[in-house]
Amino acid sequence: MKRPSRVSPLLLLLAMAPLTLHAQTAAKEETLNLQGADLRAFIQDVSRATGSKFILDPRVQGNVTISSEEALSPSDLLGVLLVTLRAHGLVAIPAGNGTYRVVPDETAAQQPASAGAEDGQGFATMVVPLRNVDARTAAETLKPLVGRGGVVAPTPQGNSLLIADYSDNLRRLRGLVGQIDQDRSDIRIVTLRNSAAREMATVVAQLTAVPGGPDGARAGTLSVIPVDSSNSLMLRGDPVAVERMALIVADLDGRAATSGDVRVVRLQHANAEQLLPVLQQIMGQPAADTGAEAAGAAAATAPTAGAAQVGARRTHIARFPGANAIVISADAETQRTLADVIRQLDTRREQVLVEAIVVEVSDGMARNLGVQFLLAGKNGNVPFAASNFPGNGPGILSLAGAAGTNPDAAPGSSEALLRQAALQSLLGNPGGLLGLAGSSRDALFGVIINAIKSDSASNLLSTPSILTLDNEEARILVGQEVPITTGEVLGDANSNPFRTTTRQDVGIQLEVKPQINSGGGITLFLRQEVSAVAGTISARSDDLILNKREIETTVLVDDGNIVVLGGLLDQGEQMSVDKIPVLGDLPAVGGLFRNRKREANRTNLMVFIRPTIIRDAREAQNATAPRYDYMRSSQQAASGGQRAALDAVVQDYLRANPPRALPEPPAAAPQPAPQP
Numbered sequence: 025m026k027r028p029s030r031v032s033p034l035l036l037l038l039a040m041a042p043l044t045l046h047a048q049t050a051a052k053e054e055t056l057n058l059q060g061a062d063l064r065a066f067i068q069d070v071s072r073a074t075g076s077k078f079i080l081d082p083r084v085q086g087n088v089t090i091s092s093e094e095a096l097s098p099s100d101l102l103g104v105l106l107v108t109l110r111a112h113g114l115v116a117i118p119a120g121n122g123t124y125r126v127v128p129d130e131t132a133a134q135q136p137a138s139a140g141a142e143d144g145q146g147f148a149t150m151v152v153p154l155r156n157v158d159a160r161t162a163a164e165t166l167k168p169l170v171g172r173g174g175v176v177a178p179t180p181q182g183n184s185l186l187i188a189d190y191s192d193n194l195r196r197l198r199g200l201v202g203q204i205d206q207d208r209s210d211i212r213i214v215t216l217r218n219s220a221a222r223e224m225a226t227v228v229a230q231l232t233a234v235p236g237g238p239d240g241a242r243a244g245t246l247s248v249i250p251v252d253s254s255n256s257l258m259l260r261g262d263p264v265a266v267e268r269m270a271l272i273v274a275d276l277d278g279r280a281a282t283s284g285d286v287r288v289v290r291l292q293h294a295n296a297e298q299l300l301p302v303l304q305q306i307m308g309q310p311a312a313d314t315g316a317e318a319a320g321a322a323a324a325t326a327p328t329a330g331a332a333q334v335g336a337r338r339t340h341i342a343r344f345p346g347a348n349a350i351v352i353s354a355d356a357e358t359q360r361t362l363a364d365v366i367r368q369l370d371t372r373r374e375q376v377l378v379e380a381i382v383v384e385v386s387d388g389m390a391r392n393l394g395v396q397f398l399l400a401g402k403n404g405n406v407p408f409a410a411s412n413f414p415g416n417g418p419g420i421l422s423l424a425g426a427a428g429t430n431p432d433a434a435p436g437s438s439e440a441l442l443r444q445a446a447l448q449s450l451l452g453n454p455g456g457l458l459g460l461a462g463s464s465r466d467a468l469f470g471v472i473i474n475a476i477k478s479d480s481a482s483n484l485l486s487t488p489s490i491l492t493l494d495n496e497e498a499r500i501l502v503g504q505e506v507p508i509t510t511g512e513v514l515g516d517a518n519s520n521p522f523r524t525t526t527r528q529d530v531g532i533q534l535e536v537k538p539q540i541n542s543g544g545g546i547t548l549f550l551r552q553e554v555s556a557v558a559g560t561i562s563a564r565s566d567d568l569i570l571n572k573r574e575i576e577t578t579v580l581v582d583d584g585n586i587v588v589l590g591g592l593l594d595q596g597e598q599m600s601v602d603k604i605p606v607l608g609d610l611p612a613v614g615g616l617f618r619n620r621k622r623e624a625n626r627t628n629l630m631v632f633i634r635p636t637i638i639r640d641a642r643e644a645q646n647a648t649a650p651r652y653d654y655m656r657s658s659q660q661a662a663s664g665g666q667r668a669a670l671d672a673v674v675q676d677y678l679r680a681n682p683p684r685a686l687p688e689p690p691a692a693a694p695q696p697a698p699q700p
Contacts, residue, residue, distance in 0.1 A: 063108070077124070152187060166200065209263075210261070248260075372640070376635050378634075546637065553575075558571045591629060601620055604617040
């Protein structure tokens with residue numbers, strides 16, 4: 025059965041549009057004349073004419089208008105389709121075996137190379153290496169020039185650009201990159217004779233800065249680098265700008281030769297009093313006298329070797345304490361040399377925050393077991409006998425004496441006081457107490473059994489901390505001044521008695537001198553002391569016993585690490601036996617005539633240290649903020665969430681804001697490697 029012929033949708037549209045499609049049987053070429061035809065139908069007819077297969081994304085929509093006066097071959101017809109797709113924001117991606125996926129071009133950068141890449145209509149990707157321009161800067165410059173689906177990005181490794189776009193635009197972008205990636209700058213080295221290179225570089229930077237712009241912003245492309253080793257300036261930039269700036273620098277350097285022989289250098293961080301002897305030693309001069317330094321006078325008048333060759337010109341160095349400044353009277357070369365030394369020494373000094381942790385844990389144990397008895401006759405018929413071991417408990421003799429007193433004795437009498445003392449000993453007795461008493465016709469008897477066991481534990485934790493400059497001693501003391509007797513004279517018949525005392529610091533002391541090493545470690549010269557008053561020597565003497573634990577050492581610690589300075593484990597045990605001779609040694613019944621006491625003490629002391637380098641104001645504020653927040657939170661918790669007193673003092677009295685931790689500065693962008 026013959027199948028009915030199927031009418032092409034494109035032919036129907038040709039009849040409605042109208043559309044003219046003529047087929048040339050020899051070359052199979054066709055002419056197009058479309059007016060508002062459906063894009064999907066056009067893709068379908070091109071597929072039949074070229075034998076290609078197209079997979080359409082659901083987002084492929086639109087109408088096309090195409091006019092062609094000449095016949096088109098299948099390859100030309102496919103090229104017309106690619107151009108039409110691009111005009112509609114679409115791209116054909118090869119899928120193999122003459123099959124294409126038609127998708128929006130906004131996702132083309134994630135796809136493989138598209139059809140038509142050879143003639144510029146397809147999507148392609150390339151990597152462009154750069155030699156003179158930073159890839160990040162070049163990417164920001166080219167982003168506005170790529171298509172809607174195009175991508176330009178710097179590669180994470182290497183100074184290169186990754187560009188994805190239509191092939192014809194890629195060729196244009198590559199040409200633009202070639203024009204941008206050129207080093208047309210000139211380099212000039214200007215050697216200075218009368219001025220310091222770093223000082224001149226600061227002047228040039230201020231001269232080329234953008235007025236009203238952010239710090240570091242420069243007008244044009246001129247950059248300046250000081251070279252201290254040769255006292256030179258390296259100028260790099262536009263040849264005209266470099267030539268003009270080189271003339272300005274040479275003119276300023278020439279004027280410095282006739283500017284005078286006296287120069288005042290104001291110090292920003294260093295101490296003029298400490299810096300003056302160093303400068304004098306550099307010039308081979310004796311150090312200034314202390315009194316002359318305090319008055320700001322110069323004690324250096326010896327001629328330098330260079331000055332002797334040019335007419336014995338003398339070099340004078342003095343300091344002015346009121347302004348923390350150094351005054352130099354010398355020739356221009358000597359001034360430049362000394363000013364360069366001052367510049368290198370006059371830098372912001374690093375600080376060290378030293379935190380110590382003192383931990384002391386002690387345990388104590390005591391046991392006491394004893395028996396006391398009393399036997400006495402009423403009329404003297406039975407002899408008196410007793411064993412009295414009061415220890416930590418009441419004595420049987422005091423209880424017996426109180427029991428024999430008159431219960432109706434007047435208050436304040438000796439009998440009443442005896443009864444009150446016996447009652448207090450019973451009320452304050454620790455541990456266990458068992459007593460038995462009785463009487464017969466002719467005798468009285470009593471027995472007391474004491475049994476005590478006590479355990480004690482204490483935990484001392486202190487954290488002294490102190491902030492100090494590098495190579496500067498610091499000391500912190502938290503404690504009391506305790507008077508200690510050093511001498512006593514009573515005189516004859518107590519005439520004119522006197523006593524001499526001295527006061528001694530008792531508490532927690534921390535003395536430290538840090539030294540920051542170039543390798544990042546910190547050498548600490550440290551002394552840590554923990555002392556306390558333990559009481560008097562005896563009941564008859566007022567002299568005090570001081571418990572003291574001290575560590576004095578030099579250690580090397582890395583920045584921010586915790587290290588143990590030392591420790592002490594002290595363990596002692598004491599046993600004592602009170603007994604009646606002979607009777608206390610009897611087997612079995614000897615325990616009734618003796619009292620045993622055992623005490624054991626154990627103390628464990630450890631000291632830890634943690635130094636932290638504070639390099640700038642941001643690190644100092646970040647070290648202050650968490651400690652401030654800790655104290656404020658503690659006050660708020662104690663006051664039920666009300667405003668902390670610390671905030672009230674800082675905000676109301678000091679009129680300042682509480683410290684807040686500052687974020688880390690952004691990482692600097694990597695600079696391109698210099699090309700040979």
